[in-house]
Amino acid sequence: MDFFQRLAALNLTGDLKLVITNTPNGQRVTLLLVNDLCGDEARKQIAPLNITGTPTELDAGFFNIIEKPMQQASGLMVNLEAFQKSLEKTQQQSAKEKLEESTKKKAKEELNKAYDAAMKKVEELEKEKRYREAYAKTPDPEQHPDQAESIRKKRAELLANFSQPGLFDAIPVQSASQPSTEENTSGVETSTNATIESVTA
Template identity: 40%
Template sequence: MNANFFNQIAQMSITGALQITVLQGTDDNLIVSVLLQNEQCGDNAKHLIPPLTLKGTAEELDGGFFQSIVTPIEQTSSLLLNMESYLKAQEQARKQSAMEKEKADKEKKEREAKEKKFNEAMQKASALADEGKYREAFTAVPDVNRFPDYAEEIHKRKDELARHFAPNLFNANPIV
């Protein structure tokens, strides 16, 4: 009987449940199936990893069991951990991508709403100017501070409307 069986298992670098099945084979041979399962791994590809199967007499398995399973089982453990890390990174990338898309969509909607407000204000100013209400049209033109992207257009429109005002006795140039 091998007294350090569990010590050797404990020394292995594995994460998950190690399942060992022993079957009595034909003649004096034993068939040992070793499967590492890691429930933390969400990738269904983990189910494609077959169990490690050893066949031999009890004496042969006593002498070479751990030398035969340590490397493949540790590699399987590493693979399962990497698969889970990959899935988590992929999910994080998907979330980031969705967040960036959502952020871009939100900025686009805000920009479109702002542009719509600007256009509505400019149309209102034009309608008032068409009615000859130049001072009301002048005040209807949007404020440059609210729409800095349209500053040139706003100044130009205010200049056009200010020309229709009666001359100011104190200042020959109207305040824009």
């Protein structure tokens, strides 16, 4: 099998850089696999593979020597790339979840603030015995599920005060059948006049 066919059969991911240097005892072959698609900086820590031997030795054992380490380096960088992508995805998901959590927390704080303000107004109106207005100002239990029971209890208390007697309910109403003082006085005066007329006659 030809050199390049055997090289292609390794199925490496990335760019294989190969440098051949003549030495006094033969040749030194330096191989470095580079995968620019791998965003992890750890890939730069992978050292080049150096092989030294005579041309005959290199022809006989070159691919047997480089096959395993080159495939390991290729797989490592592919794994690093996958790891980097998963890490970025996890970071994005984490940031998204934190944003959603922050938004929910802020919304809940605003809701609790609105609840406290509404209940404060209800208490003020209740102290003034303006029960109907206080009832109308109570928050919606569906919008405040955590305080729903307290809201329903307060509404029941206010509703019970609707039937209490008002300010003018205690004033007695005068009976129409009871004769007035003016009528009695008038009657006395009439009777007296009649007696005087009778004596004169």
